[in-house]
Every structure is written in C-alpha cells, then in structure tokens.
Amino acid sequence: RMSWATTCISYSSKIVQHYYRSALCYNIKKRSISDAGRRVRDRVLNLNLNAAALCDADKAFNLKQHKRELKLGVLSSQILKPFSDKVRKMAGVTHTVQLTAANDMLGVLRGLHESNEGDVLFVHALESTTKAVAGGLFAAEAARRKLAGVVIYGPCRDVAEIYAAGIPFYARYSTPWSGDVVSPGEIGVTLTIEDVKVDHGDFVYGDADGIVVGKSEHFEELLSVAETICMVEANLADGMRDGKALHSMTNFEEHLVECMNRNDAKSVLTFDDSLFISKS
Numbered sequence: 436r437m438s439w440a441t442t443c444i445s446y447s448s449k450i451v452q453h454y455y456r457s458a459l460c461y462n463i464k465k466r467s468i469s470d471a472g473r474r475v476r477d478r479v480l481n482l483n484l485n486a487a488a489l490c491d492a493d494k495a496f497n498l499k500q501h502k503r504e505l506k507l508g509v510l511s512s513q514i515l516k517p518f519s520d521k522v523r524k525m526a527g528v529t530h531t532v533q534l535t536a537a538n539d540m541l542g543v544l545r546g547l548h549e550s551n552e553g554d555v556l557f558v559h560a561l562e563s564t565t566k567a568v569a570g571g572l573f574a575a576e577a578a579r580r581k582l583a584g585v586v587i588y589g590p591c592r593d594v595a596e597i598y599a600a601g602i603p604f605y606a607r608y609s610t611p612w613s614g615d616v617v618s619p620g621e622i623g624v625t626l627t628i629e630d631v632k633v634d635h636g637d638f639v640y641g642d643a644d645g646i647v648v649g650k651s652e653h654f655e656e657l658l659s660v661a662e663t664i665c666m667v668e669a670n671l672a673d674g675m676r677d678g679k680a681l682h683s684m685t686n687f688e689e690h691l692v693e694c695m696n697r698n699d700a701k702s703v704l705t706f707d708d709s710l711f712i713s714k715s
Contacts, residue, residue, distance in 0.1 A: 471651040472528030473553065475638050476583070479526045479654070484661050486644045488668075492660035493653075507649040507657075508631035515586060515605040515628075515646055518597045525603030525641035527583025529633055529648065530554040533621040534589075538566035540573075540613070542620015543587070547573060549622060552581040555639050559626040560589025566614035569606065571596025578602040584641060588628050603641060663711065670710040684710060 486509075493507045532546035543558050550556050556577060560568045569585065571593030577585050577600070584603035591597065591606035592613065623635040631648065633639075639648040674684050682688070686705050693702035 471655075472636070472638055475651045475654045475658075476526045476528070476553065478658055479640060480524070482658065482662050482665075484640075484658070484665060485524075486640060486642050486647050488661040488664045489640060489647050489654070489657060491664050492657040495664075496657055496660055506653040507647050508633065510628060510631055510646040510648070512643070512645050515588065515607060517641070517643055518591065518594060518604045518606055518609070519602065520598070521643045523601075523603050523642075525555060525584035525605075525639070525646075527553050527555040527639060528651075529557040529635060529637045529639050531622070531624055531626050531633060531635040532556065532558040533624045533626060534558065534560050534563065534568065534618065535620050536615070536618035537561040537563045538568070539563075539615040539618040539620075540566075540568040541616045541618055542622075543568050543573065544616070545619055546622055547576055547580070550577075550580060550582055554582050555584045555586060556582055557586045557626065557633055557639065558588060559628060560587060563589040563614065565610065566590065566612045567592035567610050568614045570613070571600065574600035574602055574604055577604075584639075586639070586641070586646065588626075605641060605646065666713055667706055667710045670712075670714065671706070673714070674710075 489507065490509060493505050497505055530546060530550045532542050534542045537560065543556075543560075546556055546558060558568070567590045569587045569589075569591045574585060574593075574597040582602065585605070587604075587606040589606065590608055590610045591604070592609055592611050594609050597604050625635070626633040633648050634650075637648050638651045638654050639646060640654075641647070671681065671684055675681055684707050690702050690704045
C-alpha cells in the first residue's frame with residue numbers, strides 16, 4: 436500500500452503529464468487553424484457584414500442545396516448579452532475554456548494567459564450563478580492582448596470597466612460577487628452552450644443581435660451571399676428614403692395571395708432585380 440506522500444507525488448505527476456499533452460495538442464491546433472480564421476475574419480470585417488446577414492445567407496444557402504440543416508450555430512442576446520458598445524463587432528477564432536468548477540474563475544484567467552492576438556476567449560462557466568467569473572480587469576487584459584473578444588457563458592461583474600475596456604464582451608448577466616480561484620479548467624475543448632456546439636478554433640462573429648459560430652470553411656461559403664443580402668437591404672433602405680414603399684420593391688402581393696391559397700410551397704418572397712445592382 437502506498438503512503439499518502441507517494442500517492443500525492445504520483446497524482447501530481449499525472450496532472451503534469453495531462454497538462455503537457457494538452458499543451459502539445461493546443462499548439463498543434465492553433466497552428467493549423469490560424470490562417471483560415473484570419474482569412475475569414477479579414478473578409479468579414481472588410482465586407483462590413485452583420486450577424487443577421489450571415490444567418491440569412493446560411494438559410495438561403497441550405498435551401499438552395501435542398502437541405503434544412505443549418506451549418507452555423509446561433510446564440511441570441513437572450514442567451515448571451517453584449518456588455519460593450521452596440522456598434523462594436525466581434526470576429527475571430529475561438530479559444531475555448533471549460534470551467535471544471537462552478538463560480539470559479541481560475542480557468543478564465545488561465546485561458547486568458549494562453550490566448551493569442553485575434554482570439555475570442557470563449558468560456559463555458561458550468562452552472563455558475565452567484566459569483567462572477569470575469570470582470571473589468573480581465574476585459575482590460577484581453578484588450579491589451581488584442582483579443583477579438585470575450586464570451587462568458589456565465590456571470591460577469593465591473594460592467595462600467597468592461598465597457599471602458601473597449602473590447603467586444605458577452606456574458607449571461609452581471610453580479611458584484613467575485614468567484615473563487617481554485618479550479619484550473621480545461622483549455623481547447625468542445626463546448627456545448629444551450630444546443631450550440633462550439634469547437635476550439637471555430638470562427639465566431641458577434642454584434643448587437645447576437646453571436647454566430649461555426650467552421651471557417653462554412654463561413655467562407657456564405658460570405659458572398661451575405662454580402663449580396665447586405666447590398667439588397669441597403670438598396671431597400673435607400674428606396675424607402677426616396678419615398679418608395681417597401682412592399683412595392685418586392686412581390687409581396689403575389690406571394691401573399693399564393694400563401695393564402697395554401698400554395699406557399701411554390702411561392703417565394705422575392706425582390707426587384709434592380710436591388711441586386713451595386714450603387715457603389
């Protein structure tokens with residue numbers, strides 16, 4: 436039978452080996468995903484897209500392929516509330532953290548320490564409810580590290596300081612009570628938030644409407660469609676400013692008749708061809 440000291444040494448050695456293997460896997464993942472993620476991030480920001488257009492593009496792309504399964508996961512502002520400037524947009528590659536104890540922020544601190552420029556620190560805080568696992572100092576450090584954003588599926592605190600940090604920041608809600616600093620959490624693992632799966636290295640986009648997450652290659656498939664959607668909506672807005680009725684720039688009346696006659700499977704709401712021409 437091993438002594439207590441021997442048992443502790445053996446256990447500590449296993450912990451060291453576990454984190455060493457985790458670090459190796461993490462570094463391999465980061466090298467393989469950074470280029471694709473950076474490419475998508477640059478295109479999304481240069482095209483000035485938004486979460487709504489990306490979701491519409493995902494829906495349109497899949498319907499065109501006669502599929503009903505969407506490729507992007509969506510987290511609404513009811514699930515994750517933005518704690519930053521409403522016009523500030525978040526676009527980057529996920530650096531995932533799974534807390535291993537509720538109401539404990541050591542895993543968040545560790546994830547922040549191991550993150551890289553352009554990452555979105557994405558944290559599942561288990562059933563943390565009473566204590567904040569991130570706050571103003573964490574937001575300021577994330578900004579200093581030039582992270583693309585912070586997402587905490589759990590509570591935060593120091594709301595004024597988070598806004599002042601000037602970085603996209605999402606959390607479930609706020610509470611002034613700080614969390615413990617004991618459990619190290621797990622880095623680079625798959626998270627499940629509500630019914631949305633978030634893998635380490637996924638691409639994530641967020642704005643005032645909510646968060647969209649998925650594989651970089653899926654985003655790349657949708658960018659051109661999303662760009663067209665944004666252009667059409669901008670042209671619709673211009674038309675209304677010029678005095679045109681929204682309905683007059685669509686086939687609304689014909690589509691309504693078809694749907695009232697229960698021919699909705701054969702009818703699609705469409706827009707005038709002129710709206711698909713760029714005015715720039």
